[in-house]
Amino acid sequence: xxxxxxxxxxxxxxxxxxxxxxxxxxxxxxxxxxxxxxxxxxxxxxxxxxxxxxxxxxxxxxxxxxxxxxxxxxxxxxxxxxxxxxxxxxxxxxxxxxxxxxxxxxxxxxxxxxxxxxxxxxxxxxxxxxxxxxxxxxxxxxxxxxxxxxxxxxxxxxxxxxxxxxxxxxxxxxxxxxxxxxxxxxxxxxxxxxxxxxxxxxxxxxxxxxxxxxxxxxxxxxxxxxxxxxxxxxxxxxxxxxxxxxxxxxxxxxxxxxxxxxx
Amino acid sequence: xxxxxxxxxxxxxxxxxxxxxxxxxxxxxxxxxxxxxxxxxxxxxxxxxxxxxxxxxxxxxxxxxxxxxxxxxxxxxxxxxxxxxxxxxxxxxxxxxxxxxxxxxxxxxxxxxxxxxxxxxxxxxxxxxxxxxxxxxxxxxxxxxxxxxxxxxxxxxxxxxxxxxxxxxxxxxxxxxxxxxxxxxxxxxxxxxxxxxxxxxxxxxxxxxxxxxxxxxxxxxxxxxxxxxxxxxxxxxxxxxxxxxxxxxxxxxxxxxxxxxxxxxxxxxxxxxxxxxxxxxxxxxxxxxxxxxxxxxxxxxxxxxxxxxxxxxxxxxxxxxxxxxxxxxxxxxxxxxxxxxxxxxxxxxxxxxxxxxxxxxxxxxxxxxxxxxxxxxxxxxxxxxxxxxxxxxxxxxxxxxxxxxxxxxxxxxxxxxxxxxxxxxxxxxxxxxxxxxxxxxxxxxxxxxxxxxxxxxxxxxxxxxxxxxxxxxxxxxxxxxxxxxxxxxxxxxxxxxxxxxxxxxxxxxxxxxxxxxxxxxxxxxxxxxxxxxxxxxxxx
Numbered sequence: 001x002x003x004x005x006x007x008x009x010x011x012x013x014x015x016x017x018x019x020x021x022x023x024x025x026x027x028x029x030x031x032x033x034x035x036x037x038x039x040x041x042x043x044x045x046x047x048x049x050x051x052x053x054x055x056x057x058x059x060x061x062x063x064x065x066x067x068x069x070x071x072x073x074x075x076x077x078x079x080x081x082x083x084x085x086x087x088x089x090x091x092x093x094x095x096x097x098x099x100x101x102x103x104x105x106x107x108x109x110x111x112x113x114x115x116x117x118x119x120x121x122x123x124x125x126x127x128x129x130x131x132x133x134x135x136x137x138x139x140x141x142x143x144x145x146x147x148x149x150x151x152x153x154x155x156x157x158x159x160x161x162x163x164x165x166x167x168x169x170x171x172x173x174x175x176x177x178x179x180x181x182x183x184x185x186x187x188x189x190x191x192x193x194x195x196x197x198x199x200x201x202x203x204x205x206x207x208x209x210x211x212x213x214x215x216x217x218x219x220x221x222x223x224x225x226x227x228x229x230x231x232x233x234x235x236x237x238x239x240x241x242x243x244x245x246x247x248x249x250x251x252x253x254x255x256x257x258x259x260x261x262x263x
Numbered sequence: 264x265x266x267x268x269x270x271x272x273x274x275x276x277x278x279x280x281x282x283x284x285x286x287x288x289x290x291x292x293x294x295x296x297x298x299x300x301x302x303x304x305x306x307x308x309x310x311x312x313x314x315x316x317x318x319x320x321x322x323x324x325x326x327x328x329x330x331x332x333x334x335x336x337x338x339x340x341x342x343x344x345x346x347x348x349x350x351x352x353x354x355x356x357x358x359x360x361x362x363x364x365x366x367x368x369x370x371x372x373x374x375x376x377x378x379x380x381x382x383x384x385x386x387x388x389x390x391x392x393x394x395x396x397x398x399x400x401x402x403x404x405x406x407x408x409x410x411x412x413x414x415x416x417x418x419x420x421x422x423x424x425x426x427x428x429x430x431x432x433x434x435x436x437x438x439x440x441x442x443x444x445x446x447x448x449x450x451x452x453x454x455x456x457x458x459x460x461x462x463x464x465x466x467x468x469x470x471x472x473x474x475x476x477x478x479x480x481x482x483x484x485x486x487x488x489x490x491x492x493x494x495x496x497x498x499x500x501x502x503x504x505x506x507x508x509x510x511x512x513x514x515x516x517x518x519x520x521x522x523x524x525x526x527x528x529x530x531x532x533x534x535x536x537x538x539x540x541x542x543x544x545x546x547x548x549x550x551x552x553x554x555x556x557x558x559x560x561x562x563x564x565x566x567x568x569x570x571x572x573x574x575x576x577x578x579x580x581x582x583x584x585x586x587x588x589x590x591x592x593x594x595x596x597x598x599x600x601x602x603x604x605x606x607x608x609x610x611x612x613x614x615x616x617x618x619x620x621x622x623x624x625x626x627x628x629x630x631x632x633x634x635x636x637x638x639x640x641x642x643x644x645x646x647x648x649x650x651x652x653x654x655x656x657x658x659x660x661x662x663x664x665x666x667x668x669x670x671x672x673x674x675x676x677x678x679x680x681x682x683x684x685x686x687x688x689x690x691x692x693x694x695x696x697x698x699x700x701x702x703x704x705x706x707x708x709x710x711x712x713x714x715x716x717x718x719x720x721x722x723x724x725x726x727x728x729x730x731x732x733x734x735x736x737x738x739x740x741x742x743x744x745x746x747x748x749x750x751x752x753x754x755x756x757x758x759x760x761x762x763x764x765x766x767x768x769x770x771x772x773x774x775x776x777x778x779x780x781x782x783x784x785x786x787x788x789x790x791x792x793x794x795x796x797x798x799x800x801x802x803x
Contacts, residue, residue, distance in 0.1 A: 037696045071448060076696045127464075162546055164467055188463055188481050240657075
């Protein structure tokens, strides 16, 4: 499943119907394909069990196209079928991006005009997470998806603390560097490590800074739930497929709005 | 159960790239030049973990009620009172000779309550303590030797995998009692090698946890008990399958020497052990890493363990086309350090990975070039071929195809250890069905195209040969740059290069990083009975 920001998709050229069905090879055929494993040996009854599950999932008629024993205790199935559910587009809720996407030039100009100094960003992977792919994609000059990382922005000073940074270390570094924003990447999600780590981090920052002076706290990772930023105590969450320009644009947007609030 | 059956072809086919032997010689010469000063550094320093490994070989194990291992108590106590510059064993065995305690465990327990004082013995007491120390580590070393003999015997009895590459599968539930049935199932499904991934945080723990563990993040803790449990379970399944199933774990992080020792004591068969991975990717102090690594590799050499190096990691942070030569450089450095520590060619599971962006034209041809280059540079090494991770997008169907092409490169270029790629990489921990599909993918490709290594000869000066030559010459250039990288006078060029960010874009200065406070310069009177036996062993 891709949690890519839906606002990046091109605006549809024509009006969409309110109600749609999945598309196999003909409009309205409602065809889907699913695969799953049942913890039983492969025999006729197992195939019947698979079809029962398909029916309960709303596939009617369902076509069992593949069944294969995996060892003596499990069977793998692939099922094709028409799904009886309808999709109502009017009920789909999308989180819109609250800021405009800017180019590097505009981001630099905004920082220069508003801060009259460089914007300081401190980034890290915290906890036991050693996967720096995400934070590096955003921070390293190399960047991601053909976009240069934040190091490329003349008006942004990037401090990349790397992987497995302890929360107190991160707070100390943010204070020492007078960070405007702290970027934290969390890829490992087993046992909700990303949630625990993020909440520990945000609590530590609130404790270390006077109220209202906490740097912008931004977390990124493939498994954060949209809309959970307040619960985690952070200002913004970025999901899978986020580009450096999106992060940079958000930072200047947030900087501008918080400046206005101060006045 | 499907068994791979196909005609065995020569696993190490004739050279296919026309590489200039002079360039290859130059590359090895430069690797030696870059590595030698680091070896000198390793010979003149010790670390808390090396010293703890000595005590483990002398039979000290277990932990206090808070889980702090007794070896940690003892090393800390010696360090606080007399320092570690002479090694932990001399003051410890001197204390035993003086009758402070009857054995190491009692001594460690007394240390924990603060009722022991150590001294640096003088005169005849020194040689007496050292003699006792040597006698005390001998049984541990003998157990490592016996395990090696047992492995050789079991391989003769059960046999090696019928095909090359050997199929390497990962289990990682966090709970050793869940891992065991999963590992046995994986072996029955066709895995030849089972790797138990460690809990993510373990590399930065400065102690080895104790006992059977059931809680871990993204993996299972490496403990002596977990090693023993899994090895016993795989011995059982080896017998059932008539094929010796190898067990892998990780000798990396702050406890590399101790974990290597435990692997030798519990008959693990392969260990992940890279010369620079900890420095670059875990920010462990460079000197700590090189000292720990040399000791752990000496243990691996003695134990007949195959090391797996971590070159795949370079490609997950840097671009696989532009950084291709850093993989070659790392392989050359790993080879130098490994051989210096006494490992044979057959023990060098040098790593490389299928990580070129599939959107790039000719990406498959470049993968072939790189894999052939590694094959030809290290003809006797059991190369470890690792699957795509960086360009696995969540589109599992496309990922399955990519894994098929990865398998094809492995088959066409005579790789020896094939880490099975999962289409759910970067999505979820693999389902049972994902693993089954992944093994079907491997079986199909090896069955259908395994013999292609015989037919496939890239044309002279064609794309593949040219690309391989270019990567090799870039590797030589980088090595030239490293050996000429001198910061302060007398500094070690390789450390200066690591400090500059030459590898993987990460700057790691020699005077920073985790575990630095555990590094101690050896005094002239330094003694390490384990090293004495290991150095003697490597000259056997």
